[in-house]
Amino acid sequence: MPTSPRFDLEEFADKPVRSRRSWDPVVKITHWSIITAIIANALFTEEGSGAHIWVGYGLAAILALRLLWGMIGPPEARFSAFLPSPRRALAHLRDIKVGKKEIHPSHNPLGALMVYAIWSMLGVIIASGVAMAGPPSTAFLDRAAPSGAVSRQLVVEQGDHDDDEQAEGAGREDGVWEEVHETAVNLLYVLIALHIAGVAFETRRSGREILLAMLPGRA
Template sequence: MKTRVVKVWDPVVRSFHWLLVLAFAAAWGLGEWGPNQMTWHFYFGYTVGALVVIRLIWGFVGTRNARFANFLYGPGKVVDYLRHLPDRSPSNWVGHNPLGGWSVLAMLGLLIVQVVTGLTADPKDYINVGPLAGYVPESFSVDLAPQIHEVVSTLLLIVVVIHIGAIVFYKRWKGENLVKPMITGKKEVEEE
């Protein structure tokens, strides 16, 4: 079987991915188990926010596989991809596959909600008040924002577990290593 090596992920996408892993893990852990004075949770939250903004911009002006227009597929393609998902062979897909593309969007969407509700939350402890809490109605900052922040933190954890589960599934079931390309930027695919 002939294979060829293709470039899939540019340095911006890879840096974004791994920095997000670090910042998200730190923010999540500090939020759950960190000290009551949440200064570091805030810093990592800001970092997540900055990374997401960069990724959104890159989704419009970045390299081919980084652009939303190129990895958000219609329902037909998604169904088609899903049909072949159980196959015990590599997808050989270059870039985000039709299913993965939408999961990227879902993750980014949840992260945006999480950053916005974090910035605007006022948990009434007077030391962990989001810097933008004063700019939104109190009904939002005091009630809604902390509620959403809590729920979305759980949703994000679930999404991360699914994401890692998918990586393991591709490796074990389909024999396709998706981690290495995210590190080196290069992926080995079978020739047509």
């Protein structure tokens, strides 16, 4: 598999266009849509509500599209352009220390680790959310109660003893997924803060228009 190329700035001195990072519309749209879904579920939807789950499945679909794009998209968007490599991330840190600047046509090695960390955390959030909500066919049926755990509690109150034990077992399982979901969401917030700080730092350090490249209108 090809590895991410490293370029010296001098090599690119007479190639101003390629020295700018550029992202295709799918990368840009999925980036800002993922942010919108996270903000919606963090601030506006009720935890475990139908809206929360709809947004959650939307987020899963957007992430799936971006991951597919990592295999069939243009060179900069492909996983092969920013393979996770702790060794190269350390080399990048050394470059920062000595003030050496390199052009990376895709995410720099440190940024790449952050991208995979964010995607993995989103994967855990989606998996634990789906584990609590059930597959799409059943996820939206019983959403009058704030959560599956609560509606199972009603079954406990109404059903016979066997049902009680089953429902309590399911409730305990939901409790575990709830913990996983909540912890992953909190870790995601930490990663997001580091990501934004990283973008700001790299923009200052490299003098490149890193943020502009992620905005509409710059192909």
